[in-house]
Amino acid sequence: MAMDIAAVEAAGAGAHGIGLDGPPLRSRGWLKVLDNAIGWLVEIPAALLVLAEIGVLLSGVVSRYVFHQPLIWTDELAGILFLWLAMLGSVVAFRRAEHMRMTAIVAMAGPRARAFLETLALVAGLVFVSLVLHPAYEFASEEVFVQTPALELNNAWRAAALPIGFGLMLVIALIRLLETADWKITLAALATGAALAGGLVALQPFLAGLGNVNLLLFFVLGVGMLVFSGVPIAFAFGLSTFAYVTLTTDAPAMVVVGRMDEGMSHLILLAVPLFVFLGLLIEMTGMAKAMVGFLASLLGHVRGGLHFVLVGAMYLVSGISGSKAADMAAVAPVLFPEMKARGAKEGDLVALLAATGAQTETIPPSIVLITIGSVTGVSITALFTGGLLPGLVLAVTLCALVWWRYRHEDLSHVARPSRAVIGRAFLVALPALALPFVIRYAVVEGIATATEVSTIGIVYSVLAGLLIYRCFAWARLYPMLVTTAALSGAILLIIGAATGMAWALTQSGFSQTLAVAMKSLPGGPLGFLLVSAVAFVILGSVLEGIPAVVLFGPLLFPIARSVGVHEVHYAMVVILAMGVGLFAPPFGVGYYAACAISRIHPDAGMRPIVGYMLALLVGLLAIILVPWFSIGFL
Template identity: 75%
Template sequence: MEHAHMDGATLALPEPASGWRKAVVSLNKALKPVAAIPAALLVIAEVIVLFVGIVSRYVLHTPIVWSDELAGILFLWLAMLGSVVAFQRAEHMRMTAIVGMIRPEARLFLDVFATAATFAFLLLVVRPAYEFAADEVFVTTPALGIVNTWRAAALPVGVGLMLVVATLRLAATANVKHLAAAIAAVGTLIGVLALLAPILKPLGNLNLLIFFVFIVGAMVFAAVPIAFAFGLATIGYLTLTTSTPDVVVIGRMDEGMSHLILLAVPMFVFLGLLIEMTGMARAMVGFLASLLGHVRGGLQYVLVGAMYLVSGISGSKAADMAAIAPVLFPEMTRRGAKRGDLVALLAATGAQTETIPPSLVLITIGSVTGVSIAALFTGGLLPAIVLAVGLCAVVWWRYRREDLSHVQRATRREIGRSFLIAIPAIALPFVIRAAVVEGVATATEVSTIGIVYSVLAGLFIYRRFDWRRLYPMLVETAALSGAILFIIGAATGMAWALTQSGFSASLAKFMTSLPGGAPIFLIVTILAFVVLGSVLEGIPAIVLFGPLLFPIARQVGVHEVHYAMVVVLAMGIGLFAPPFGVGYYAACAISRIHPDEGMGPILAYMLALVLGTVIVAAVPWISIGFL
């Protein structure tokens, strides 16, 4: 979600018992490969295009001038088809904390309501998306010399396919009463707002509160997928209170999803899945366990260290946790660790490692604020160590009396053997960082070096490469990337609307007028992003508020890399802190541990993370000392 909880369980509507609804469900299943197969092929195509570009430029010294352009064209198609796959699998990011507390009957109604609201958004934008693509016929790409409609057509095709899926999902709803009520509720809301348009226009910036606080808030808490909640509110605001044409929203969404920097998102997601499949993550964890397994709390320290190492490879928190938890948790449980403490520490390390490159959140910050991604990658290593020390202090306190009489200490021979096995895996983060530092590849391209390295290591060193898992991994990559990129697109449109309204100028004036200068500004930032991280999740919060707050940080004298670290750490705390932090529920799902078990144990870890974040905010050198 990056990092993020993909809760599809509550969106999947009940399987109809018989009749034409059963045929609708069968049709929906038959449509799945229509987006999934091309999306999987596009992931492979992007890896090939980027890697060939690196080889031709760095090895053969004959750069391919059109490689980036082709990668950009394929990228928009990957983003939109991936969004369709995520929509089919009910994996678009949504906040389910509130919905999960209500009775099942009401929850089922809200699931249908969420689908109806999504349907409304897609219906409203399908025509503007077509018009946007049609207008691009007058633009020719500079390197390939083809009409830009070939690229822009991804938008109406993706929206159209999602509209078909939403229609089928509504048609398959078994409870006709819920279906009628949900459609009536969405239709009434849109109708009332349309009738109120003459009253809304003179209200000025009060409309921002109506559309982007009340309406967005209501939809997010009702578990409408966040991207569609943003999109529906933006379309409503621009249509009913301004004279801006709908096609502008599509243009802003296109701009948000088309940053070539963001191509690192699917590439690093795929890399994270590869290191788990090839056994590289297991090799790293095995070596750390041989070193620290005999120490009180040793495997907990291994969990902290392993998450630090793996985060430097995959960039995806879900992939990190999925790679580490199955390897460590069985042995930790055998040693007497409580299940609640395990999931609490896993979630805490997810928040702790948010700044470790190649973090998807750091890549997003670079793409929307213009801050150097190389500088962000350099600045992110030490803040995570500060937070890791705090987590280790809590581990030491909790496990200082652990009984290890039954644990046998690894011999030097066993440690040496596990180290030899782990060398290729441990080397991967250093290979990736060296490639960027030496100029071999950009931050976008370097993931492909890691992918090729992992494939070769899996085939020839670890001899673990399950070809049967490759297609599901490619589809998983497309779905997760599509969900992330579509929310970036929707949030970009919303951020543009906020900027055009003059809100950014008002926010800048308020933040710069705060008494106390930089320290108070950083405290307000920490509090704000803890809340934003829990409600909006990481990436949409960054896309919405990054372009507004980073210039203010510069005005009050806060270094932009230092400010980025404070923002990311605060947001990570919100993302992984219960009861609203969706990252916490992702950790529970991966661990197969009930969320209630970790609520108590996580408090001490969260306190350590907050103290570490305050230290990072108070000491800028931690973030910028090595720049």
């Protein structure tokens, strides 16, 4: 695979803020030394925590399936380490400026306005971690009185991850502000943040009497302003929730931290870092390259063949990796050079890559599927079973458009591989092709949980890389572990912040109001599905998939059940609608991630992607109208 870990890291960063370099910084020796020291202080433990999680969970799998004597302490220890991994990973992501954010508006601003917005986003992070630092310390202090049942450890050892993580982010934010080259911009951003905070505090008596109007002020206007100005989504959610709870309710600030802890501590979410690491492993070990090579030998000689291979390869790779950036980074560098040599236009390539990213959102073991199961209680097994066919339906609609666009492609210079060549390619790819089917079979048949099967997949990939493909770059292992921690921390902090916001919305009575409004929609279940699809296309383009799911999943899934929509069918509609929004320009950050991975300018794909988005919408409509695609095999 001609793709190093730096490219995957660039893909992850691109998904969060493509094309933006942050505020201009100036070099100060002592600040650089301090920043590097914090980097080593956080990255090494974060990498070790990823390894520790794999080791702990693997020991539980071996004891359960090999020795038939389950270890009762493994889940408890994994849960303790998991919160530390989430917080230290968040710190790594904060230091690298890799927290997920919506940057379309910031990218269109002029250089000076962009520098101001970037600095303002940094100030927002500074304000958030400053506000929650003391409540996090109080929360951890309260946990002193709680003891874990199996290991009999003081639960403060786990909860201490929260104040320590927020404290480290506070130090990093201060370092970045001190490094800012233009003090006028820094002072303007600090003044803006102080003015907004002071104004809200001054208006507290007035806000207290507004009732549920505050929901619009804090969670629509407030979140919208923060997100569109480029503030990382986790901090936008956290700031709005903290302000709402402390200024308009009698609840203590510690409640916000408690809800964040609850959101980040679901054991099912342990699968997130494991599948992220697994996705990086299959690229590094050459497994993805082998799968793509086999598909290319089958279809490379037909018109539009390599485009069909791209669709099929993304379907297969998404069955292994939970990270969209890793999926695209594993496939695009293998196929794009040959596709360009055959005359394919760059814009069409990046457009199709982005479209396949949206198409494969439901392919297990998608992190979005795992998140939905975590926050709504829907069976992970049912979601994994139901996710395969909807992805295939969208693949068919994309392939139909590819066939039309490339029906006149000249392939007179392309030789058709012999059966022997295809056979050899199949044998080489067989160990890699087996992995997604093993993962799906183990979860769907109830043999292992998603977390357990991700651990098994990691061991399988390591052995395949060492013994079969003879491709295992030990030097890349540490950067991969750090990247895993950073991406997982960014995801989990969003889940925590969104959980806090969802709690605030529920406590306000908003969920009951929303239920009444959604139930009264004309058209019954079909009308509910269509409105939900439109809403989640918009939410996916603004908030990303995971925060939208965590925020609105607990509110809307009970309503779906009450109006007669199967929860798995509803999950597929919601996920695919969010995928369309996530990968559709100009706001969808997934599209810009595809551009970063492809090294193609975003403008090139703006026109070609329209057709692919329409194809995806046709497929989405088919899934809405035919529930069997989602629940036929349950």
